[in-house]
Amino acid sequence: MVSRMSHVSVYVLDQGSAYDFYVKKLGFQVRTDAPMGPKMRWLTVSPPDQPDLEITLLPIVEGMIFTKETAEQMRKLVKSGTFGFGVFECKDIYATYEELKAKGVEFSKAPKKEFYGIEALFKDDSGNWFSLGQKK
Amino acid sequence: MNEELYPKVYLYRRIVQSKLFIDANFSENIDLDCISEQASFSKFHFIRIFKKIYGKAPHKYLSYVRLEKAKELLKEDISVTEVCFAVGFDSLSSFTGLFKRSVGQTPLAYQLQQHHLKAETARAPLKFIPNCYAGRKNKSK
Numbered sequence: 001m002v003s004r005m006s007h008v009s010v011y012v013l014d015q016g017s018a019y020d021f022y023v024k025k026l027g028f029q030v031r032t033d034a035p036m037g038p039k040m041r042w043l044t045v046s047p048p049d050q051p052d053l054e055i056t057l058l059p060i061v062e063g064m065i066f067t068k069e070t071a072e073q074m075r076k077l078v079k080s081g082t083f084g085f086g087v088f089e090c091k092d093i094y095a096t097y098e099e100l101k102a103k104g105v106e107f108s109k110a111p112k113k114e115f116y117g118i119e120a121l122f123k124d125d126s127g128n129w130f131s132l133g134q135k136k
Numbered sequence: 137m138n139e140e141l142y143p144k145v146y147l148y149r150r151i152v153q154s155k156l157f158i159d160a161n162f163s164e165n166i167d168l169d170c171i172s173e174q175a176s177f178s179k180f181h182f183i184r185i186f187k188k189i190y191g192k193a194p195h196k197y198l199s200y201v202r203l204e205k206a207k208e209l210l211k212e213d214i215s216v217t218e219v220c221f222a223v224g225f226d227s228l229s230s231f232t233g234l235f236k237r238s239v240g241q242t243p244l245a246y247q248l249q250q251h252h253l254k255a256e257t258a259r260a261p262l263k264f265i266p267n268c269y270a271g272r273k274n275k276s277k
Contacts, residue, residue: 034257
């Protein structure tokens with residue numbers, strides 16, 4: 001029986017820039033930062049209240065996962081905002097929205113009351129988008 | 137983006153401003169007076185709203201930020217005393233006491249543990265990577 005999820009991957013264009021976004025802007029905590037060769041490192045972060053879920057910030061580079069062609073295709077797709085990777089929750093969406101906006105995070109939807117709760121949408125530095133939610 | 141203003145937007149902006157003030161100035165000698173000034177509220181009103189939004193009173197949040205920064209600095213080759221003053225504490229004993237209560241170990245014990253972890257990560261990085269990725273990494277060599 002599958003009991004829990006420990007790691008989830010988000011493909012990023014540049015790990016250094018992704019580190020700044022997820023750690024310095026979103027306030028996530030680094031779980032693992034291990035060297036994996038000249039073009040990549042194993043970099044995982046977690047939301048502060050959820051240390052047992054590691055979000056792996058995987059670079060889109062030729063080698064371990066991608067060929068040269070698929071890496072190029074993937075980079076284009078990520079940049080163009082094709083992928084929505086999930087939903088982050090927060091205790092107070094208005095305060096979180098104002099704080100992230102002040103830090104330069106790009107929102108495509110300001111907090112809005114929906115039938116399922118209050119929701120906003122933002123993009124990371126690569127182009128991946130996420131929903132930001134506050135439950136009713 | 138068509139931005140609709142939500143209720144109490146100006147109140148939120150002022151509280152967030154004071155939180156960002158703490159984030160940027162935690163290493164300085166700041167107190168509740170300078171923090172509440174940022175929000176232009178009376179001290180009592182400010183503490184109440186800040187706590188409602190962030191779940192901690194402003195001075196507790198300031199201590200939290202200082203301790204988080206201390207944890208980060210202790211991973212480097214910086215002495216415990218230097219870290220204590222670099223993050224804004226003015227007494228080594230209050231820093232050590234607060235750190236131990238929050239983290240469960242002294243700053244020095246935490247630093248030694250983190251240095252060991254860092255050395256081990258550099259020595260054998262595949263130990264810290266889930267099996268499937270570590271396997272792929274080995275194959276792609």
